[in-house]
Amino acid sequence: MIEMTPIGRVESPLTELKGVPKQGDEGAPDALLVIEPSYADALEGLLAGQEIIVLTWLDRADREVLQVYPRGDKSRGLQGVFNTRSPARPNPIGLHRVTIQSIEGTTIKVNNMEAVDGTPILDVKPALTAIDER
Amino acid sequence: MIEMTPIGRVESPLTELKGVPKQGDEGAPDALLVIEPSYADALEGLLAGQEIIVLTWLDRADREVLQVYPRGDKSRGLQGVFNTRSPARPNPIGLHRVTIQSIEGTTIKVNNMEAVDGTPILDVKPALTAIDER
Numbered sequence: 001m002i003e004m005t006p007i008g009r010v011e012s013p014l015t016e017l018k019g020v021p022k023q024g025d026e027g028a029p030d031a032l033l034v035i036e037p038s039y040a041d042a043l044e045g046l047l048a049g050q051e052i053i054v055l056t057w058l059d060r061a062d063r064e065v066l067q068v069y070p071r072g073d074k075s076r077g078l079q080g081v082f083n084t085r086s087p088a089r090p091n092p093i094g095l096h097r098v099t100i101q102s103i104e105g106t107t108i109k110v111n112n113m114e115a116v117d118g119t120p121i122l123d124v125k126p127a128l129t130a131i132d133e134r
Numbered sequence: 135m136i137e138m139t140p141i142g143r144v145e146s147p148l149t150e151l152k153g154v155p156k157q158g159d160e161g162a163p164d165a166l167l168v169i170e171p172s173y174a175d176a177l178e179g180l181l182a183g184q185e186i187i188v189l190t191w192l193d194r195a196d197r198e199v200l201q202v203y204p205r206g207d208k209s210r211g212l213q214g215v216f217n218t219r220s221p222a223r224p225n226p227i228g229l230h231r232v233t234i235q236s237i238e239g240t241t242i243k244v245n246n247m248e249a250v251d252g253t254p255i256l257d258v259k260p261a262l263t264a265i266d267e268r
Contacts, residue, residue: 001138002139002256004135004137004225039216042201042216042223052216055227057136066173067176078178080178080180082259083180084259085260085262091189095229120136123224125216128157128219
C-alpha cells in the first residue's frame with residue numbers, strides 16, 4: 001500500500017463534475033493551486049510564464065471500473081481505462097499541463113485547469129525543456 | 135490520507151539508482167511494464183507504436199527534502215523540488231513518456247524507461263493527441 005498526503009488543493013470556479021472540460025485546452029478556466037505554506041521552500045525558483053505539470057488526486061472518480069466509452073461516445077466501443085484519459089481508473093491521478101500566471105506566497109494562479117474546486121494536489125513538476133536546456 | 139495500490143511493476147536492466155538516466159530520452163533502456171493480470175480489461179485498445187504516459191512510484195526517493203541542486207550541479211543553486219524533476223519530493227510520482235514496442239498478455243514492452251527494476255507502476259494513460267483526434 002502506498003500512502004500520499006496532498007500538498008495543497010485546487011481553488012476553481014468549477015464546482016460540479018458535470019460540464020468540466022475533459023482537457024485543459026478545451027476551455028477550462030483559470031484556477032488557483034493553493035499549496036500548504038509548509039512547502040514554501042519547495043516552490044523556490046518557479047516563475048510566472050513557466051509551464052508546469054500538476055498531478056492531482058481525482059477523489060470523486062470510480063476506482064473499480066476497468067472499461068469506459070471514451071468521452072461517453074458509445075459509437076467508439078468500450079476501451080480499457082489505461083487507453084483513455086477518463087478519471088475512472090484504479091489510481092485516479094489527474095495530469096494537467098498548465099502555465100503559471102502569477103505566484104503570491106504559496107498560491108499559484110494557472111490557466112486552463114480542468115479540475116473541480118477542492119481537488120487535492122499531489123505534485124508539481126516543471127514541464128521538460130529541450131535536452132540542452134536542462 | 136490517500137491510498138494507492140500498484141497496478142504492476144517495472145522490469146528493467148537498471149538495478150541501481152546510480153547511473154540511471156535522469157530522463158527517458160537521455161539513453162534509458164527498454165523495459166517491461168508487468169501489469170497485474172487482474173487489470174487485463176483495462177489495457178484493452180492499447181497498441182504497439184502508441185505513445186503512453188506511465189506514472190510510477192519512486193519508492194526509494196527521499197520524501198522529506200524540499201530543495202535540491204538540479205542534476206547535482208551546485209553551480210546552479212538550490213531549487214525547490216517542485217521546480218525540478220528530482221525523485222526527491224513529498225509524493226515521489228515518476229512521469230515517463232514512452233512508446234509501446236509490443237504487448238504480450240498484460241506485459242507491455244516500452245522504450246526509454248528511466249526507472250529501476252521493481253519500481254511500482256501506478257497508472258498508464260495515452261499521450262494526448264490533437265484536439266480533433268480525441
